[in-house]
Amino acid sequence: MIKEALQYIVNLGTAEVQTVGNQDYSTQPLHLIKEATPDQLEVRSLSGLAEYLISNFDDDGFEKRMVHVVSPTEVVAFSPFNGNYNRNEYIQAKAMVPSFHFDRWYDAEEFNIKLQSAFVKNEDRDIMLKVVGNIKEENVRQIGDDGVSQAVQAKVGVATVATVQVPNPVVLAPYRTFVEVEQPESDFIFRMQNGPRCTLFEADGGAWKLAAMKNIKEYLEQALKTEIENGKVVIIA
Template sequence: MDLTRDFIEKIEEMAAPETIHVGDLEYSHQHLYPVMPPRPEPLQTKSLSSIVDYLKGNIDQCDPEEILIHVVDEETVTVSSRLFYDLRTREVYMTADAPLPQLRLNDFIPRENFNIMLQSCFTEKGDRDSVLRVIGNISQQQSGGVEVSDDGVTQNVEAKAGTVLKTKATIPNPVNLAPFRTFTEIDQPLSPFVLRINEDMCVALFTADGGAWKQEAMKNIQTYLREALSDEAGNCPYTIIA
């Protein structure tokens, strides 16, 4: 009797998965993983128009009625297959991630940096130009400072010695601005911000809508894709969720 072989076979027998039936369900005391057929990696893109081009070109010969377009959030959209019921999985064909500029919100930054950010990372909608004028009216020399007073809603900035105040600056709040925070193909959502200036001449924008702009951006993405993928009669064969 080969004790070594018998011992190994006993271990293999004990290691084999066991299943238990409870009602109509079957359970296993081990995790079992299906052996999946080889699948290509999802295409990685940076725009919504690339999704439209891919689906209209239909190079992979997919049935539009079996395609799911998922607006995951304001920055990400995926194109995937229907659910494979036997494996309970989907195949992801494409992922689009919006290339976004770096925004410094909810933090005080030097006035010059704030000015550059406002012109390069925000659209012209809303109060952008008004904020630029207010911030541009204040400058500071080496000595002195600014005196800031506010009632919790508006701020008044007055000059001390060494500070040049071209005009009296009253900072209203909130201000409505539209930074680039989603795909450039759609309108950037306009949302309220609290604008603050501290005694060191640093400026900050604090978000003030509880993230409601994200839902608006997702709906705008959904609308863009539905319109771009619809036929002349206005019918879209794809399922788009947001």
Template sequence: MLKEAIEKIVEMAQPNIVNVHGDSYADKALHYVPRERMASFMVTHTLSSVVDYVANGMDDAVEDIDNRYVIHIEDFNSVSLNHELNNDKNREVLIVAKDDTATFPFGRYMSVENFIVAVQAYFLQDDTTRELVKLVSHITDTNSVTQSDDGTTQTVTAKTGILTASQVAIPNPVQLAPLCTFSDAEQPMRRFVFRLKGGDDGASAALFEADGNAWKNAAIRNIKAYFEREIPQELRDDVIILA
């Protein structure tokens, strides 16, 4: 008990500040008391929430806030809305927008039925997706797939009837737009290598990424373009966009 009492008394005592060679030292841990209070940030899942926050002047009622907004596009699926540095050299984070869109299982072979569903669920639909679905649907009821592949064009022979077969040339890579970033922004076009193979369990299909993740930079540019388009022009001087 005596030891604890002495330690408590020492803890409550004022710190001693010593100056050595122009540098100041203290015999206790000191904690900085900020001059400005900071709010806790909100978590959202859309880019429009960031625009709404800025456009509706949600900080106008706070008289001592006069620094500009900073929209930091951290990645293809993450954006934060901050204030500029305050007097404590800190940036107040107001909103963190996170995209949690489900994505296509790239690089993995799947059954024809699952592939067709996934292509229709996880991609913007265009002529290319329709051709893929049409091709793969022709081999739904067969376990036999014959293919000729020279690295550039894969030729697939798939039975479409009891006595007939059709031959379709599949150029690679294919250009598709998967849902991969905020739904508010334009989805970037990406390159994929499309493959079909047969097996004991029937035919299966897969898409392999073929752009070296360059699409992530394209997605970031699309997010920036969204903010440049949607933030009212009269507020642009008060908003910095970092991408």
């Protein structure tokens, strides 16, 4: 193929072929003319991606599509490679997730709002809300000899203030993936400082990401069941 291209250029009179060390060289550069690929669509939901694939809206001659769960917040669908070993990347789904920065210190009021708006309701979240929402003084004390336990003065009744132990560790389910699937629960270290200020540290080594990607794959397998059975779609995660 390379020799044919070189010879074609030589025939046009625009280049010469020279042999050096049993290898053929052109005196002019060759540029590959690549097959065109489409611009990628972008949606914000898994249902949008599934609806696009079911519709077969873009019929480019490829019979199969592959869906790749890239991360908990990104899924792409593409074709087999073409003659230039490039793929048609049809559509990308990117999750919209609320903003919450782990390892960052929030004041008690902002942290309280974040707990309610960026986390799924569960038992540990409600316990944290009761502690953070009823703090009566700025000081946070270390208790015990384990280097972990903390306590604050908090309102525990209609007119009662007492020393309340800060829950730690806690199991929470932040909104970190597509809302169509279950948000994985994972362990967090909950810490407080004088102010009072609060923060969460992830403590599951990133295992939640694998759980979220598994949930996405299962959702798409159900949404695209007919296409999968007909051999038109393959899903990997």
